[in-house]
Amino acid sequence: MKIQIINGPNLNLLGKREPETYGKQTFEDYLTTLKTRFPQVELSYYQSNVEGELINKLHEVGFGFDAIILNAGAYTHTSVALHDAIAAIKTPVVEVHISNVYAREEFRHKSLITSKCIGLITGFGLEGYAMAIQFIQKK
Numbered sequence: 001m002k003i004q005i006i007n008g009p010n011l012n013l014l015g016k017r018e019p020e021t022y023g024k025q026t027f028e029d030y031l032t033t034l035k036t037r038f039p040q041v042e043l044s045y046y047q048s049n050v051e052g053e054l055i056n057k058l059h060e061v062g063f064g065f066d067a068i069i070l071n072a073g074a075y076t077h078t079s080v081a082l083h084d085a086i087a088a089i090k091t092p093v094v095e096v097h098i099s100n101v102y103a104r105e106e107f108r109h110k111s112l113i114t115s116k117c118i119g120l121i122t123g124f125g126l127e128g129y130a131m132a133i134q135f136i137q138k139k
C-alpha cells in the first residue's frame with residue numbers, strides 16, 4: 001500500500017515553530033517512527049511552502065497512490081485551488097491538522113478542502129498522521 005504524506009506551509013519548522021501548539025518534534029523524526037510502526041506501508045513524504053507545488057504533488061500522486069494524507073497548513077483556510085486539485089484527482093485524501101483548529105482563531109474554523117476529503121483528523125498532535133494511516137489500512 002502506497003501512502004503519500006503532504007505537508008504545507010511552515011510545517012518544515014515543526015519542532016521549532018510555536019512548540020506549545022505544534023509540539024517539540026521535527027516531522028523527519030516523527031516520520032522515522034511512523035515508518036517503524038507501519039513497515040507494511042510504503043510511506044512517501046513531501047513538504048512545500050508553495051501552493052502551486054502542493055497542487056503539482058497532488059496531481060503527480062493523485063492517480064497512482066492508495067491514499068494521501070494532507071496537512072495543507074494555512075492554505076486549508078484560503079485555497080480554492082487546493083480544493084479543486086483534490087476534486088480533480090482519484091486518490092482519496094485525508095485532511096490532518098496537528099492542532100485543534102476549532103479551538104483556535106475563528107479564521108481557522110473554515111476549511112475549503114474538507115468537503116473534498118474523505119475525513120478530517122484535527123487536534124491529536126502528530127499522532128493524527130498515524131490515526132489517518134490506521135483508518136486508510138482498515139478501509
Ligand code: DQA
Nearest residue numbers: 010071073074097098099108
Ligand atoms: C495546521 C493548522 C492551520 O490553521 C495552521 O495554519 C497550520 C497548521 C495544524 O496542523 O494544526 O499551519 O494545519
